[in-house]
Amino acid sequence: MADTTPTTGHRGPDHRATVRDVARRAGVSPGTVSKALNGTGQISSATRERIRSAAAELDFRPNALARSVFGRRSFTVGVITTDSFERFSVPVMLGAEDALGAGRMSVFLCDSRGDPIRERHYVEVLLERRVDGFIVTGRSSNQRPPLAGTGDLPVVYALTPSADQQDCSVVVDDRTSGTLAGEHLLRLGRRQIAHVTGPDDFDAVHQRLAGLRTALQAGDATLVGAPMFGGWTEAWGRQATQILLRAHPEIDAVHYGSDLLARGGIDALRDLGRRIPEDVAITGTDNWELLTEGARPPLTSVDMGLAEVGRTAAHRLLDAIDGRPHAGREQVGCHLVVRASTDGTA
Amino acid sequence: MADTTPTTGHRGPDHRATVRDVARRAGVSPGTVSKALNGTGQISSATRERIRSAAAELDFRPNALARSVFGRRSFTVGVITTDSFERFSVPVMLGAEDALGAGRMSVFLCDSRGDPIRERHYVEVLLERRVDGFIVTGRSSNQRPPLAGTGDLPVVYALTPSADQQDCSVVVDDRTSGTLAGEHLLRLGRRQIAHVTGPDDFDAVHQRLAGLRTALQAGDATLVGAPMFGGWTEAWGRQATQILLRAHPEIDAVHYGSDLLARGGIDALRDLGRRIPEDVAITGTDNWELLTEGARPPLTSVDMGLAEVGRTAAHRLLDAIDGRPHAGREQVGCHLVVRASTDGTA
DNA sequence: ATGAAAGCGCTAACAC
DNA sequence: GTGTTAGCGCTTTCAT
Numbered sequence: 001m002a003d004t005t006p007t008t009g010h011r012g013p014d015h016r017a018t019v020r021d022v023a024r025r026a027g028v029s030p031g032t033v034s035k036a037l038n039g040t041g042q043i044s045s046a047t048r049e050r051i052r053s054a055a056a057e058l059d060f061r062p063n064a065l066a067r068s069v070f071g072r073r074s075f076t077v078g079v080i081t082t083d084s085f086e087r088f089s090v091p092v093m094l095g096a097e098d099a100l101g102a103g104r105m106s107v108f109l110c111d112s113r114g115d116p117i118r119e120r121h122y123v124e125v126l127l128e129r130r131v132d133g134f135i136v137t138g139r140s141s142n143q144r145p146p147l148a149g150t151g152d153l154p155v156v157y158a159l160t161p162s163a164d165q166q167d168c169s170v171v172v173d174d175r176t177s178g179t180l181a182g183e184h185l186l187r188l189g190r191r192q193i194a195h196v197t198g199p200d201d202f203d204a205v206h207q208r209l210a211g212l213r214t215a216l217q218a219g220d221a222t223l224v225g226a227p228m229f230g231g232w233t234e235a236w237g238r239q240a241t242q243i244l245l246r247a248h249p250e251i252d253a254v255h256y257g258s259d260l261l262a263r264g265g266i267d268a269l270r271d272l273g274r275r276i277p278e279d280v281a282i283t284g285t286d287n288w289e290l291l292t293e294g295a296r297p298p299l300t301s302v303d304m305g306l307a308e309v310g311r312t313a314a315h316r317l318l319d320a321i322d323g324r325p326h327a328g329r330e331q332v333g334c335h336l337v338v339r340a341s342t343d344g345t346a
Numbered sequence: 347m348a349d350t351t352p353t354t355g356h357r358g359p360d361h362r363a364t365v366r367d368v369a370r371r372a373g374v375s376p377g378t379v380s381k382a383l384n385g386t387g388q389i390s391s392a393t394r395e396r397i398r399s400a401a402a403e404l405d406f407r408p409n410a411l412a413r414s415v416f417g418r419r420s421f422t423v424g425v426i427t428t429d430s431f432e433r434f435s436v437p438v439m440l441g442a443e444d445a446l447g448a449g450r451m452s453v454f455l456c457d458s459r460g461d462p463i464r465e466r467h468y469v470e471v472l473l474e475r476r477v478d479g480f481i482v483t484g485r486s487s488n489q490r491p492p493l494a495g496t497g498d499l500p501v502v503y504a505l506t507p508s509a510d511q512q513d514c515s516v517v518v519d520d521r522t523s524g525t526l527a528g529e530h531l532l533r534l535g536r537r538q539i540a541h542v543t544g545p546d547d548f549d550a551v552h553q554r555l556a557g558l559r560t561a562l563q564a565g566d567a568t569l570v571g572a573p574m575f576g577g578w579t580e581a582w583g584r585q586a587t588q589i590l591l592r593a594h595p596e597i598d599a600v601h602y603g604s605d606l607l608a609r610g611g612i613d614a615l616r617d618l619g620r621r622i623p624e625d626v627a628i629t630g631t632d633n634w635e636l637l638t639e640g641a642r643p644p645l646t647s648v649d650m651g652l653a654e655v656g657r658t659a660a661h662r663l664l665d666a667i668d669g670r671p672h673a674g675r676e677q678v679g680c681h682l683v684v685r686a687s688t689d690g691t692a
Numbered sequence: 693a694t695g696a697a698a699g700c701g702c703t704a705a706c707a708c
Numbered sequence: 709g710t711g712t713t714a715g716c717g718c719t720t721t722c723a724t
Contacts, residue, residue, distance in 0.1 A: 018700090018701055018702085019701065019702060019703090020701080020702095028710075028711085029710070029711045029712075030701090030702080030703090030711095031702095031703075031704080031710080031711065031712075031713090032709085032710055032711070033702095034702065034703055034704085035703090035704095035709095035710085038703085040703085040704085041704090041709085041710090042709055042710090043709065043710080044709060044710090047709080047710080059497075061470070061473050061474050062474055062701085062702075063415065063474065063476060063700090063701050063702070064474040064475045064476065065411045065412075065414045065415045065420060065475065065476050065700095065701080065702095066411075066415045066700075066701035066702045066703090066716090067701080067702060067703075068411045068702095068716095069409065069411045069412045069415055069700095069701085069702080069716050069717060069718085070701090070702060070703055070704085070715080070716045070717095071702095071703080071716085074411060076475075079455070084440060087636075090436055093455070094430060094457060097455055097456070097457050098457070101456070101457075101468075104471075106454050106456075106471060106472075106475060107454065107455045107456075108422075108452050108453065108454060108455070109425070109439070109443055109453045109454070109455035110443070110447070110452075110453075111440060111443050111444070111447075122447075124407070125450075125452060126452075127407050128407050128408055128409065128410040129410045129411065129422075129452060130409060130410065130411050151405075233639070233640060234639075234640030234641075235640060238642075260636070260640065263640070264640065267642065290433075290606070293579070293580075294579060294580030294581060294606065294609070294610065295580075296584075296613065364716090364717055364718085365717065365718060365719090366717080366718095374694075374695085375694070375695045375696075376695090376717085376718080376719090377694080377695065377696075377697090377718095377719075377720075377721095378693085378694055378695070379718095380718065380719055380720085381693095381694090381719090381720090384719085386719085386720085387693085387694090387720090388693055388694090389693070389694085390693060390694090393693080393694080408717085408718075409716090409717055409718070411716095411717085411718095412700090412716075412717035412718045412719090413717080413718060413719075414700095414718095415700050415701060415702085415716095415717085415718080416699080416700045416701095416717090416718060416719055416720085417700085417718095417719080693724100694723100694724085695722100695723085695724080696721105696722085696723080696724095697720100697721090697722085697723100698719100698720085698721085698722100699718100699719090699720090699721105700717105700718085700719090700720105701716105702715100702716085703714100703715090703716090704713100704714090704715090704716105705712100705713085705714085705715105706711105706712085706713080706714100707710100707711080707712070707713090708709100708710085708711080708712095
């Protein structure tokens, strides 16, 4: 019977070479090909080389699917965001993908848009794809219900922690962010420090405020006026700043719970004729460069380390997949980036 | 020999039920389970129901990997971004994931960070995972070299088109964005219109400018002063605006090539004591709500339809996977979002 | 309508 | 060292 396989080994445009094709071409058995290409078992370097070149000539690419059916791992993880990739979860996902890719893992991207039905659906789909684990990320520091239906697969929560304290969650250090800002302002000699921040129902808002207060107390100072809770908008940043400075003209520094709020604050202070930082020093939170660099003057801000949250979450997940689970919440450090809004020489 | 399988069918925490388990429990053969669950073949509704409940009781989840090994599709696609998920590729990816998820496809997320080595690596990995196709997205409208090494798999370029005109690319309509802004400003009665935009080496910059000029010519107007090419920064928006208004105090409108530039422009105009929109009307490009809504006054801007680019790219890819390939570049429409920076009553 | 058997591409045990 | 065999979980003829 004629061999229908041409010598090139190519069998039409949409056929891919298999171990069998490579084996035939190298004159060995499929099992040997597997060993040679994976470095398992004992193979003479002569045949290994022959197999290598046969594989190369056929443009052979091992089928990861088939491989995973056999093995117990797929080397994939699902990343579920509830945040529609708004600015907070993006850096987290980026960091996670970075760390996971280095570990030869691929990432399934899922956007649940905060809808539990969609989230449930994605879990189902990912389970069918036999992911090795999940990373769940959200928008705020407020805790969320644990991801349901994942069986015994490891789950790591990033940015938005699980309500179950035993689950592995990697979060930012909101408290310290406030402390860093406060300490910085005190170090500059400011004593009349106010705070403008986001909505009352954000955990991050209260943590940041608590951290700020801690720093002020340690420096024998107290917050000027009440903390200004409101929306995460520039408009609120402007309005709150006007209110504050009207009531407390002695204010010489304001710490803002976000960079957007701080941008509004800068606008308002300019309108009021206050110089930054000579009259009033300004600090923001998030260190979102797009906003901080373009500000007049450029804005000192606390970098929450979002990418690091993603990377750390990925490492915790990899550990869990390798049988070394982590439990509880872990905080990633934040750091202050000083710019001209507090340091005129910067 | 004793049957070691307990009647519950569960075989330890990390064992997952297979068709065989379901078959045993329902008292049928594996093949029948497959047919029943997939709706193929002829099954009596009685046994179908029995199989269904057996599957449910065992929490059976078909292994998508095994299924794909057999079939010719994996129902996965790779999305490669060169943009580190900066603000342009994010909405595109979001739109793509949305459209693909509806088609029961899962998305592998890959961030090449613009590094050709990494890109190549990702292509390899994704080929091994037997993706059904690729979406490539980038940061700008500048074309890029075709994705190499994808064999005969379909590739769709989103936002950043392929240099090969025959490849399927889905892009924004930069030209029309300029036209829309120009027409809007003319309609408001403005005649002294200037333009501040990004670097000279961006295709988008030239297209947007050309579109703007088209509109002005149609309205028997011409651009005031030279187009101001510079960085995509607020600082350039401020500086360029100052230069323009010093040289041409008669300017009654400025169209900006990005919202960030426009924000800078607004600041500069305020410094110069010009009222917006009474003295000078302002339009931006991108309609990035974070920047447009917080501006004083809120900024009229052209929405480039990035999510729609992603969704369209996904649909083109799905078509190609289904054997109906598209070729050439396709533009997605943009639209103007009017706010108070051009319409004082908005 | 259901079962038996073969096979997808790969790997791992065990021969030789 | 290398080949043979069996099997991963699923689907799909082909019998019955």
